[in-house]
Amino acid sequence: MTNSINDYTPLEQHLLNDFQRDMSLSATPYADMAKQLNVSEEEVLQSIQSLQDRGVISRVGPVFRPNRIGVSTLAAMAVAEQDLECVARIVSAFPEVNHNYEREHEYNLWFVVTASSEEHLDIVLHEIEQHAEYPLMSLPMLEDYFIDLGFTLKTSAQK
């Protein structure tokens, strides 16, 4: 199911590695990538589409800074094993939930909730607790110590 990085074509590896930040805000961003990689725009469009269809990239575009255009929090629940799948489905069904993971701990369900306002966030957290029938622990970000430079892939095409 999971691919090795070397399963990607050299063009795909470049697309994955070279444009995670500072993509140009020109009218023709994919043509700009193509020019930089010395391939045709059509090849870039097809490769991006293919990577997206295969789920390797989630999207091309902006990553918004937490708590600038909306509010978010990391929430955790300690859920009984037999309830976990069901509770996870309930949580994931909320459009305000964008990441939802099982983790090995007494607190075994961890998810991020994002909303456009503090009031909306509080309502959603309350709704989730009601529907899941488990209390949640809300741990909003207080400070960010990470400078986001994207994610460096170790590939055969790069050193």
Next chain:
Amino acid sequence: MSTAELNKQVMQISTEDRALIKAVEHGLPIASRPYAEIAKNLGTTEQDVISRLQQLMDNGAIKRYGVVVRHKELGYTANGMVVWDVPDDKVEEMGMCIGKYDCVTLSYRRPRCLPDWSYNLFTMVHGSNRDEVTQKVEDIVEQCGLQNIKHTILFSTRRFKQRGASYTQKDTAAVNNKTAKLHLVR
């Protein structure tokens, strides 16, 4: 800490920008002129879309602009959320130290939730397998001088949902009621 205090950092977003954010938060169209397509849907011009995105970048609303990869599909199958119980006056120093490693993608201070939860620094460490993540954490402990700091690694075992954040829901409580109830049968 309530979300009210966090709200101080939140920007006022115009209705037009809210619509633009909604149009791009799950990705640009994969087409020759993506901003022209967005503009058409919003009833504005390509240049207007580009300059307003530039503004959102300049004022810090956009943190990064480009290809967003999914780690798991790239062979980084193990991700460990490493949480640390750091003395309050040391959180920044240690958060910065951990945050600069290549294998680390997040380094956040969060509130403790006593008595249940005493960890106040959250970092995400990626690797191709668990042993690699554990080894990287040991290296970080050594190099950042964290030998006396209590920490634990929470490995992810299942991913139920991963996508870009959505900032533009209206009052969806009523909708959620319906959606959630569909799944309530245990």
